[in-house]
Amino acid sequence: xxxxxxxxxxxxxxxxxxxxxxxxxxxxxxxxxxxxxxxxxxxxxxxxxxxxxxxxxxxxxxxxxxxxxxxxxxxxxxxxxxxxxxxxxxxxxxxxxxxxxxxxxxxxxxxxxxxxxxxxxxxxxxxxxxxxxxxxxxxxxxxxxxxxxxxxxxxxxxxxxxxxxxxxxxxxxxxxxxxxxxxxxxxxxxxxxxxxxxxxxxxxxxxxxxxxxxxxxxxxxxxxxxxxxxxxxxxxxxxxxxxxxxxxxxxxxxxxxxxxxxxxxxxxxxxxxxxxxxxxxxxxxxxxxxxxxxxxxxxxxxxxxxxxxxxxxxxxxxxxxxxxxxxxxxxxxxxxxxxxxxxxxxxxxxxxxxxxxxxxxxxxxxxxxxxxxxxxxxxxxxxxxxxxxxxxxxxxxxxxxxxxxxxxxx
Ligand code: HAM
Numbered sequence: 001x002x003x004x005x006x007x008x009x010x011x012x013x014x015x016x017x018x019x020x021x022x023x024x025x026x027x028x029x030x031x032x033x034x035x036x037x038x039x040x041x042x043x044x045x046x047x048x049x050x051x052x053x054x055x056x057x058x059x060x061x062x063x064x065x066x067x068x069x070x071x072x073x074x075x076x077x078x079x080x081x082x083x084x085x086x087x088x089x090x091x092x093x094x095x096x097x098x099x100x101x102x103x104x105x106x107x108x109x110x111x112x113x114x115x116x117x118x119x120x121x122x123x124x125x126x127x128x129x130x131x132x133x134x135x136x137x138x139x140x141x142x143x144x145x146x147x148x149x150x151x152x153x154x155x156x157x158x159x160x161x162x163x164x165x166x167x168x169x170x171x172x173x174x175x176x177x178x179x180x181x182x183x184x185x186x187x188x189x190x191x192x193x194x195x196x197x198x199x200x201x202x203x204x205x206x207x208x209x210x211x212x213x214x215x216x217x218x219x220x221x222x223x224x225x226x227x228x229x230x231x232x233x234x235x236x237x238x239x240x241x242x243x244x245x246x247x248x249x250x251x252x253x254x255x256x257x258x259x260x261x262x263x264x265x266x267x268x269x270x271x272x273x274x275x276x277x278x279x280x281x282x283x284x285x286x287x288x289x290x291x292x293x294x295x296x297x298x299x300x301x302x303x304x305x306x307x308x309x310x311x312x313x314x315x316x317x318x319x320x321x322x323x324x325x326x327x328x329x330x331x332x333x334x335x336x337x338x339x340x341x342x343x344x345x346x347x348x349x350x351x352x353x354x355x356x357x358x359x360x361x362x363x364x365x366x367x368x369x370x371x372x373x374x375x376x377x378x379x380x381x382x383x384x385x386x387x388x389x390x391x392x393x394x395x396x397x398x399x400x401x402x403x404x405x406x407x408x409x410x
Pocket of ligand 1: 128300
């Protein structure tokens, strides 16, 4: 009989403690930054009725037909593992529309499932920070969303040379279609899908396909639309200089009605968008006759991690304990736990290395795990109630009672 594989299901990840530390660090910066803008956290189940993604106005054909994990449950209901959070949050907003005091600012960090071809930056399960403002039609809400996305990068220690913000407007694109004499909705959809793929195609290939779909006279707008310029100007007033108009940013979802934007790494290794979003005025109309407008973005953990690693911004060892107690022999293991307990009660995070490795090895392991201090515990120390503490960063050693050492650490 062959053994079961230890690999996770294709395109999803296990989070061993090292990966979990990275994940937690990213989520902490995400949530702290969102909360610093006054966003409140919400959540929902990974399971949604499949209809939520098929409804007119919410659909993204590629996603619904090719990328969703959909199954029939034991009660014959069609169920989908959520591929994105926006339909869910629109459902939740519509459900409490009468009680909420708009504008509301909500954020969440859901895991999402898409049946994609796994590649750099794209997996079948990812986590995505979702931030959305509901109930404001003012353009400054769009500006605020981009400023929040920008601030997240700053809070990770990035600077403007490391990423770029690309902005467009679906409303402006619709005007451009009308001015170019293109009014058929199927044709508009297919041209929009083509523009969405522009940055993944060769220039000549794109031009040929555009001619075929839109005719020889059609070209992308040459000038920045007024509503996009207004946003770029406002961002500049907030000190954000790395945003520009890009007529090829249209976003794949049909619910967007106004501003659309994406953030990119300037490192060409990470060519996928890290973050994408925009304004959608009619999504809550699926659930209620009065619709509430929304504007927001989704920010993926996979592309975020690639970004932090490429630019050397990853903070390692974030969850290691401050102190490692190292018994010389198994006879001191229980005493080590008792001492650890006293340090913990004083507010120091501490672990015990009760392995049978030599002390030298214990010290080097602790150093590799970014532990700050080591306390080696032998028979003598236990008897005298005086301990010596080694600073693993600079090698300095001090001796004293537990209380004295706690004061030194804190
Ligand atoms: P999206 O462009 O599909 O937008 O996803 C947003 C971000 O999630 C992408 O830029 C990427 O970083 C990440 N992402 C998407 N799919 C994957 C994947 N298969 N693997 C790894 N990362 C991925 C939305 O989902 C919209 N609902 C966002 C939104 C919120 N719009 C308004 N509010």
